[in-house]
Amino acid sequence: MGEALRIGTRGSQLALWQARWVQQSILEQWPGTTVELVIVKTQGDKILDVPLAQVGGKGLFVKEIEEALLDGRIDLAVHSMKDMPAALPEGLHIAAVPLRENPLDALISLRHASLADLPQGARVGTSSLRRGAQLLHQRPDLTIDPLRGNVDTRLKKLETTELDAIVLAAAGLTRLGLADRITAHIAPDIMLPAVGQGALCIEARNNDGATKQLLAALDHRPTHVAITAERAFLHRLEGGCQIPLAGHATLENDQLQLTGLVAELDGSRMVRATNRGAPDQAAALGRQLAETLLHRGAGEILERLQAHAR
Numbered sequence: 382m383g384e385a386l387r388i389g390t391r392g393s394q395l396a397l398w399q400a401r402w403v404q405q406s407i408l409e410q411w412p413g414t415t416v417e418l419v420i421v422k423t424q425g426d427k428i429l430d431v432p433l434a435q436v437g438g439k440g441l442f443v444k445e446i447e448e449a450l451l452d453g454r455i456d457l458a459v460h461s462m463k464d465m466p467a468a469l470p471e472g473l474h475i476a477a478v479p480l481r482e483n484p485l486d487a488l489i490s491l492r493h494a495s496l497a498d499l500p501q502g503a504r505v506g507t508s509s510l511r512r513g514a515q516l517l518h519q520r521p522d523l524t525i526d527p528l529r530g531n532v533d534t535r536l537k538k539l540e541t542t543e544l545d546a547i548v549l550a551a552a553g554l555t556r557l558g559l560a561d562r563i564t565a566h567i568a569p570d571i572m573l574p575a576v577g578q579g580a581l582c583i584e585a586r587n588n589d590g591a592t593k594q595l596l597a598a599l600d601h602r603p604t605h606v607a608i609t610a611e612r613a614f615l616h617r618l619e620g621g622c623q624i625p626l627a628g629h630a631t632l633e634n635d636q637l638q639l640t641g642l643v644a645e646l647d648g649s650r651m652v653r654a655t656n657r658g659a660p661d662q663a664a665a666l667g668r669q670l671a672e673t674l675l676h677r678g679a680g681e682i683l684e685r686l687q688a689h690a691r
């Protein structure tokens with residue numbers, strides 16, 4: 382191969398770790414390839430003091446990298462799957478989904494051993510509507526405080542503020558070599574993960590057959606199938622505003638199982654359901670689960686949230 386393959390990534394430590402991991406994996410699969418990283422600065426990295434829900438949502442981290450991909454400044458993009466909106470821009474596709482890291486959320490506390498051990502009225506840091514609503518559903522006595530910034534910044538706030546605990550994705554901590562900071566993993570029946578949590582998304586141009594073929598070697602089919610179900614579920618429910626929404630699929634013994642939920646911001650209502658089916662029906666399974674939730678009251682929750690956002 383003549384020219385270098387350019388991987389586009391954000392500049393955060395976690396994003397760089399993920400991009401380097403993809404770079405290594407490409408080199409292992411295709412020795413002799415030249416692969417370089419191109420750091421793309423995004424608005425999301427510049428605005429760190431405002432809740433993500435107020436500054437344009439999660440698409441913020443992704444859009445500018447996708448523009449670089451569409452412009453041909455990079456050949457592939459590496460994202461956290463969790464940060465990907467359900468719809469991709471015209472001309473781009475998910476070329477590979479590597480093996481998923483631990484998908485669960487983690488509680489980090491300097492003084493308490495688990496969520497159940499937090500004292501009455503404890504303060505928990507998270508800016509995620511999904512985490513806040515599920516925490517309050519389980520423990521209405523808790524106070525949820527906003528918490529943004531990269532993983533290091535958030536961990537530091539545990540030491541410098543009055544927070545009793547914070548919640549972060551186990552995957553990000555593990556990748557950064559910080560798994561020893563995890564106090565307890567939170568079981569999915571208490572804290573259902575975000576759609577895509579723990580997985581990577583490798584995105585490429587539809588018209589770039591060579592890169593597509595090269596990246597196919599990095600795909601982990603069971604993870605990709607689970608992600609397909611989760612993202613079809615997301616696609617039906619994702620609207621104009623941020624909502625407390627979670628979705629997690631697993632593939633075991635060739636059976637796909639998808640659980641999803643939509644909650645009220647304060648956790649007072651939660652609509653949750655599980656759907657099972659064949660892996661080749663992943664997208665249909667996700668759409669069906671969304672319809673089930675809408676029928677069971679998620680529609681009213683979404684309408685109220687949308688009215689609230691206007």
Ligand SMILES: NCc1[nH]cc(CCC(=O)O)c1CC(=O)O
Pocket residue numbers: 461462463464548549550551552553577578579580
């Ligand atoms: N919200 C930001 C974000 N996007 C991806 C991860 C890392 C975990 C993952 O890849 O799912 C994180 C940090 C976190 O939620 O703790």
